[in-house]
Amino acid sequence: MKLSPIRNSVTLVIMLAFFHFSTNLAAQSLAYKTLLFTLYDSDFPVLEPAQLTDLTKYQILDTREKEEFEVSHLKGANWVGYDTFSLNNVASLDKDKPVLVYCTVGARSQDIGKRLKDVGFKEVYNMYGGLIEWVNEGKPIFHGDFQTNKVHTYSKSWGIWLTKGEKVY
Template structure:
């Protein structure tokens, strides 16, 4: 009985590593490392960072990292950013599903004079895959994460995946 348990644990670990390698591959393919990465482990417990969620609003409402502020990624506006972060020396962490959209926003922040901007490596998927908590629209801890789409959702392996608008889940 002991060996089936070890086999099951080994398969679980391999599945987790497979998800991680897919995130690594996607970031190498789509990002150019223009914004320095910060790991989930490095971010936990630090209160000095302002955390900006660069996903779509419906993704943010399903779940987000504690104290994150929704910014989105499509309509970057200098005035909106200045209202949210008037101090350009304030350390900022941007994130999205895995770190592709957030890199684009991080680049814009750097171009607008923000001095210390980091991209969360692997985004909210990696955050949740490592067992860190996420919160819903009423700030209650949840297991649900918007998986963006079925292709990208394959990289999320430690959450209940939500697709589409939260009222029309699959």
């Protein structure tokens, strides 16, 4: 019996959550990296938060849903959504300027990034680990123009990976 990719991901999250709670913080990092490895395509470029020293070099797209974006986002990010995503949302962007896409962990943003590449965007990067990794590395997030520590983690099961900040579901 073949399980759907979503069911496989949920099963993996549960297994890794058990691993997370039964080991130390260093192992949690390994568990999170293992989870991300299963979600990402090896041929789609990622940039780790430590590599993103100047966000102004990118057109930043938040591919989460509106209620997630409204809790917090990267400074200068434009909300484009995932379930509601439309190429009309990115019609005004420069296809020759680098684009950084992100979501909670990087799965949804990778899908949107592929769509952008398919319509001619030259440089599209997925933010490794998503907003969770960004915050865990101590990088700032914003609610409007003000810095915040609140992070919408999509769900409680994904929220286990957030080690810094305040979880919002």
